[in-house]
Amino acid sequence: MDKLLDVISAEMKNAFEAAGYDRELGKVTVSNRPDLCEYQCNGAMAGAKVYHKAPIMIANDVAAGCADSKVFSGVEAVNPGFLNIKLKEEFIGAYLKEMAASEKFGLESPEKPLKIVIDYGGPNVAKPLHVGHLRSAVIGESIKRIARYNGHEVIGDIHLGDWGLQMGLIITELKERKPELPYFDEGFMGEYPEEAPFTISELEEIYPTASGKSKEDPEYKEKAMEATFKLQNGVRGYRALWNHIISVSVADLKKNYENLNVEFDLWKGESDVHDVIPGMVEYMKKEGYAHESEGALVVDVKEETDTKEIPPCMILKSDGASLYNTTDLATIKERMEKINPDHIIYVVDKRQELYFTQVFRCARKTGLVKPYTGLTFVGFGTMNGKDGKPFKTRQGGVMRLENLLNDINEQMYTKIMNNHEVPEEEARETAKMVALAAIKYGDLSNQASKDYIFDVERFTSFEGDTGPYILYTIVRIKSILNKYRALGKNVEDTDIRKPQGEAEKELMLSIAGFISMMQNAWEEMAPHKVCAYIYDLANAFNHFYHETKILQEEDEEKQAGYIALLKLTKEILETCIDVLGFAAPERM
Numbered sequence: 001m002d003k004l005l006d007v008i009s010a011e012m013k014n015a016f017e018a019a020g021y022d023r024e025l026g027k028v029t030v031s032n033r034p035d036l037c038e039y040q041c042n043g044a045m046a047g048a049k050v051y052h053k054a055p056i057m058i059a060n061d062v063a064a065g066c067a068d069s070k071v072f073s074g075v076e077a078v079n080p081g082f083l084n085i086k087l088k089e090e091f092i093g094a095y096l097k098e099m100a101a102s103e104k105f106g107l108e109s110p111e112k113p114l115k116i117v118i119d120y121g122g123p124n125v126a127k128p129l130h131v132g133h134l135r136s137a138v139i140g141e142s143i144k145r146i147a148r149y150n151g152h153e154v155i156g157d158i159h160l161g162d163w164g165l166q167m168g169l170i171i172t173e174l175k176e177r178k179p180e181l182p183y184f185d186e187g188f189m190g191e192y193p194e195e196a197p198f199t200i201s202e203l204e205e206i207y208p209t210a211s212g213k214s215k216e217d218p219e220y221k222e223k224a225m226e227a228t229f230k231l232q233n234g235v236r237g238y239r240a241l242w243n244h245i246i247s248v249s250v251a252d253l254k255k256n257y258e259n260l261n262v263e264f265d266l267w268k269g270e271s272d273v274h275d276v277i278p279g280m281v282e283y284m285k286k287e288g289y290a291h292e293s294e295g296a297l298v299v300d301v302k303e304e305t306d307t308k309e310i311p312p313c314m315i316l317k318s319d320g321a322s323l324y325n326t327t328d329l330a331t332i333k334e335r336m337e338k339i340n341p342d343h344i345i346y347v348v349d350k351r352q353e354l355y356f357t358q359v360f361r362c363a364r365k366t367g368l369v370k371p372y373t374g375l376t377f378v379g380f381g382t383m384n385g386k387d388g389k390p391f392k393t394r395q396g397g398v399m400r401l402e403n404l405l406n407d408i409n410e411q412m413y414t415k416i417m418n419n420h421e422v423p424e425e426e427a428r429e430t431a432k433m434v435a436l437a438a439i440k441y442g443d444l445s446n447q448a449s450k451d452y453i454f455d456v457e458r459f460t461s462f463e464g465d466t467g468p469y470i471l472y473t474i475v476r477i478k479s480i481l482n483k484y485r486a487l488g489k490n491v492e493d494t495d496i497r498k499p500q501g502e503a504e505k506e507l508m509l510s511i512a513g514f515i516s517m518m519q520n521a522w523e524e525m526a527p528h529k530v531c532a533y534i535y536d537l538a539n540a541f542n543h544f545y546h547e548t549k550i551l552q553e554e555d556e557e558k559q560a561g562y563i564a565l566l567k568l569t570k571e572i573l574e575t576c577i578d579v580l581g582f583a584a585p586e587r588m
């Protein structure tokens, strides 16, 4: 379906042309004076210079020609030359009726869908997920869903941090504690135990301990580096231990991401490209892209137009070890070979922006990607506490994601039990859904690149620009539809009609903006546009609801029209929260 603004603009362009002016002047935008009109066109102002005429004269000519329009109920020329536009009730009713009957409410899929890899989540194994990982998961999941809804083929990859020194540290600490384990016996030839020699809680304690020790004790650090080296070079016992670390850690991560309603298609990690690295390095050397600098191997990535210094991209350290860069580049190489995406998107903390500039330039320069392969860095800001500093526990420590979720679930549960008489089990489930909406909406309603304040009280409120308010609106609609059904009437039998009053028309205009909003949210990879849209839509609905007797309406046809509009509103809201990554309960 054509976007509403395009349909209106086409009508206005015809009017300009019919009045003898360039049709391109007829572009229409949403009114920035909603008290005066619904849409506006400023083309007469631009035309004044071309036609050496006062803009108001042009506007008058165009307005006069709109009298018989099937789209406009009123086009008014006002000084100095604006065209203030209102839409015909029949037109907007018919447009919505078509939306309601169309797949994806009329949002068309591209003729040639893009193949997209989205790299998000990025947790490091053996370290508990903390709030720092929340944003990547929440924003990445939403961008993935928005791209999919727009008709693209999208593959989400978690890109685990599973290969660096952190693994060597864990192995070293395990060796200190349990040297008798067969993994450390070089002569051991048998099968290693199936069971891991640690639990997730032990693992989560081992890593920080080891990391602390290595900072104080150079000898310990030396051991950890050696263990890393042995692991990466395939020492059997170390590999077996590493497999245990991965499986224990991944099982825990899966549980955590599931609670967040975040789902990855690929659970690949840095380790997966270990074997890709030697060939890639050889190629970069042979083609003359990489050169030695102070013992390290680097690729220069600075460009003439740079206004700030972009340091070279380091491929190998002077001791020959690979780095974070190396695994990211090798991952690009592997993705191109195995998946061949048109576009790779990274959702990572914005403090890594320079790093990704280096990686992207290096990938382009060395031909790892095609010249037209899109590489996009979506950098997000920090989640701060009310004090404006990075979010911490009350004791000032790093907040585990699990604890944060549990806290908010608990608060929501109490709120729901206090408010209503919902059975306990249902209240538990509902609390989880509302809490997730609170957290995700609280995050996503901000432009991703900005820092934001994680304000639990505000996010969990049922009023205002919050997730729970949106859910509340959906639940309210569900309840009206259920009552309509209880009267023995069929919701599916209803049809959208022309609006009966101002509030209904406003709600309809809000719905009509869905297609362009959804396209725009994808083009700009901006979930906050979806949030802003549903907040307006929910407000428009609640306004309409307070102004209108729906279930008491005696005119059956009128009532059926309202019901059809409610159903469409609900479906659009549900679609939007689904791309944001949460869902609404039946009641709350």
Ligand code: ARG
Pocket (backbone or CB within 6 Å): 119, 121, 122, 123, 124, 159, 160, 161, 328, 346, 348
């Ligand atoms: N594991 C990394 C970190 O904790 C984030 C990974 C981001 N993705 C990537 N392809 N580099 O900083």
